[in-house]
Amino acid sequence: MTGGTRASEFEIRLLEAADTTERMLESLLTLSPLPGETVRPPRFLEAMRYASLGGGKRFRPFLTIETARLFGVDNDGIARAAAAIEMIHCYSLVHDDLPALDNDDLRRGRPTTHKAFGEAAAILVGDGLLTYAFDVMADPATHKDPAVRVELVLALARAAGLGGMIGGQILDLEAEEAREPHEAAAVIKLQSMKTGALLHYAVEAGAILGQAGAPARAALSSFGHALGAAFQVADDILDIEADELALGKRAGKDAGRNKATLVAALGIEAARKRRDSLVASAIEALDSFPQGAKATVLKEAAQFVATRTH
Numbered sequence: 001m002t003g004g005t006r007a008s009e010f011e012i013r014l015l016e017a018a019d020t021t022e023r024m025l026e027s028l029l030t031l032s033p034l035p036g037e038t039v040r041p042p043r044f045l046e047a048m049r050y051a052s053l054g055g056g057k058r059f060r061p062f063l064t065i066e067t068a069r070l071f072g073v074d075n076d077g078i079a080r081a082a083a084a085i086e087m088i089h090c091y092s093l094v095h096d097d098l099p100a101l102d103n104d105d106l107r108r109g110r111p112t113t114h115k116a117f118g119e120a121a122a123i124l125v126g127d128g129l130l131t132y133a134f135d136v137m138a139d140p141a142t143h144k145d146p147a148v149r150v151e152l153v154l155a156l157a158r159a160a161g162l163g164g165m166i167g168g169q170i171l172d173l174e175a176e177e178a179r180e181p182h183e184a185a186a187v188i189k190l191q192s193m194k195t196g197a198l199l200h201y202a203v204e205a206g207a208i209l210g211q212a213g214a215p216a217r218a219a220l221s222s223f224g225h226a227l228g229a230a231f232q233v234a235d236d237i238l239d240i241e242a243d244e245l246a247l248g249k250r251a252g253k254d255a256g257r258n259k260a261t262l263v264a265a266l267g268i269e270a271a272r273k274r275r276d277s278l279v280a281s282a283i284e285a286l287d288s289f290p291q292g293a294k295a296t297v298l299k300e301a302a303q304f305v306a307t308r309t310h
């Protein structure tokens with residue numbers, strides 16, 4: 001949103017999703033132990049809260065909340081799932097910023113978790129958020145039907161794990177060490193895992209909680225895949241073009257690190273074209289969606305991916 005201009009429906013809903021997520025994270029990350037827990041160490045809880053509260057666009061929670069809304073579902077269970085997905089995202093940021101990986105000092109406009117709390121705490125904060133995300137998803141408060149919860153948990157494990165986000169991070173590290181330039185096809189694959197899988201899951205989780213039928217699930221899956229791919233190309237472009245202050249993290253770091261980006265593989269113009277065509281595909285996927293008329297805000301979300309500045 002820029003000063004003086006009216007906020008779009010998408011911007012309003014993104015802020016609402018951020019608010020819902022923040023409140024849910026606040027209520028989950030408290031000192032009160034859950035049944036089966038002993039105590040929650042206060043200083044560690046503070047670090048987990050630092051890593052997850054008060055920052056970020058909350059774009060993944062927005063996707064879950066708005067997808068579920070297409071099916072008329074809007075309740076605390078959706079907010080819990082959205083918060084759990086954000087916990088996974090925050091954990092990946094905390095671990096990615098560690099000295100052994102990207103070694104970054106700045107995230108979301110403030111010192112990274114390891115800078116604020118030390119490396120050992122940051123490793124454990126990531127572990128704590130990852131584990132808690134599965135706890136939240138598996139809890140009956142998220143959905144009364146155990147079959148729905150198992151589907152949510154299984155799909156999350158697949159998206160976040162070996163053949164998803166973590167696998168993509170490994171391919172990314174291997175690409176960084178390689179001598180040859182990165183082929184576009186290889187970069188596309190690793191990005192679909194590293195970044196795309198969780199964004200796709202955020203949409204999928206909304207469809208699972210909305211108990212969507214097969215045609216709607218397929219359309220939303222195509223939307224999620226195209227959106228996830230567009231998001232990472234846009235991130236590669238932003239790394240070159242964006243202002244560090246707006247970005248809230250170090251800019252221009254990809255080129256210096258032999259990072260496998262689509263800008264490096266294709267050049268900036270072709271990367272922009274690919275981003276725009278992926279956004280168009282994401283929007284088109286929703287045209288074939290049975291509830292197409294209600295999907296406007298998700299279409300606007302796809303456009304946001306191409307135009308975002310942070």
Ligand code: GRG
Pocket residue numbers: 055056057058059089091092093095096101108165166169194195231232235310
């Ligand atoms: C588990 C170490 C580890 C890594 C997994 C996802 C990932 C790989 C690392 C996170 C860092 C990173 C640069 C990911 C690429 C995806 C991306 C653009 C993340 C930033 O997401 P935004 O823009 O951030 O949604 P905010 O701060 O708004 O939530």
